[in-house]
Amino acid sequence: MSQAASAPAARATVGDSEFDRDTAVARRAPGVYDIDLSAGWTIFGAVNGGYLLAVLGRALGDALPHPDPFTISAHYLTASRPGPAVVRTEEIRTGRTLSTGQASLFQYDDEGREVERIRVLASYGDLAALPDDVRTTAEPPVLPPMAQCFGPEDGPAPDDSVSAIAERLMLKLDPATLGWALGAPSGKGEMRAWFGLADGRDADPLSLLLAVDALPPTAFELGLQGWVPTVELTVHVRCRPAPGPLRVSITTRNLAGGFLEEDAEVWDSADRLVAQSRQLARVRLG
Incomplete structure (x- = not known):
């Protein structure tokens, strides 16, 4: 075997990975960004909600004076599809430690009209400036x-048309x-x-927005099948994650009227709770 063939693949780095390329937005004008949503982050043909949140989070990180998402709440209005999209941002308020903005992602229908897919409201700050004082009763999940x-590779050959994001x-x-x-x-x-990106890129605050929505739905363990579309998702980013794989734990305590909540915690390799989220999702009954 040649040296080139036996050499391990280089790990991707933050800023130079498929995730970074596929969430990159191009500023067309102040507050207006263009992106081509990648088909690589889809499930059942629809673009994953965590990937979409990272796209809007990146646009807001460019538009606002503070670098890191502290809290971001998204309402998913219509299903997004791979292809061209426009993100429009608005700065609402800027203070010394936090700035608040909103953003919407639009795509086009068959007649060329804009359709709003997702709308978010977010507060940004500087995670590096937070004090180290932690007082918590939360404990990391035992895996x-x-x-x-x-993982998906341990089961039958995956169907890319169902879940391209798995790769x-x-x-x-x-x-x-x-x-x-x-x-x-x-x-x-x-x-x-256990969660990470397949190319080895370490986690950062932006990829945490993906992590909270990347596991199979808890509805599967409740005996339900099929797509579980997100209605609303709120993420709190608590600190910058340490290098290494993350642990993600998601629970549902109440399914009623065809809707369920999913509460997620994301823990890093240093046993720190780095992100929390809650989402409301629809399920298909019967």
Whole structure:
């Protein structure tokens, strides 16, 4: 075997990875950005909500004077599709430690009219400037070692038309939350996994917006199937993650009227709670 063939693939870095390229926005005018939404982050043909949130988060990071998302709330109005899109941002208020803005992503219908896909309101600050004082009762999720967990590559050959995003993630699911894949869902509404990007890029505040919405839906462990579209998603970014894989834990306590909540926690390799989120999603019953 040649030296070139045996050499390990170089790890991608923050700023130079597929995630960075596919969330990059081009400023057309102040507050107006163009992007071509990648088909690589889709599930059932629709663009993943966490990827979309990262796109709008990147645009707001350019438009606002502070660098990091502290809290970002999104309402998903219509399903986004791969292809051209426009992001429009507005600065609402800027203070010494926080700036607040809003952004909307638009695509075009068959007649060339703009259709709003997603609208967000966010506050940005500087995570590096926060004090180190932490007082918490939260504890990181207990997962088996990564070698004892399972990813999409451990099952049947993946169908790219169903979930292209799976190829771009390093996802190793806790076997205790995999009953749905074996035809025996637990009914507990829990999902836990080791998480990273497949090209080895370390996590940063922007990729945390993807991490909270990248695991299979908890609805699967409740015995439900099919697409679970997000209605609203709020993410709190608490600190910059340390290098290494993340641990993501998601729980659902209440499914009623065809809607459920998903509460997510993201922990880094230093056992710090780096992000939290709650989303409301629709499910198909019957």
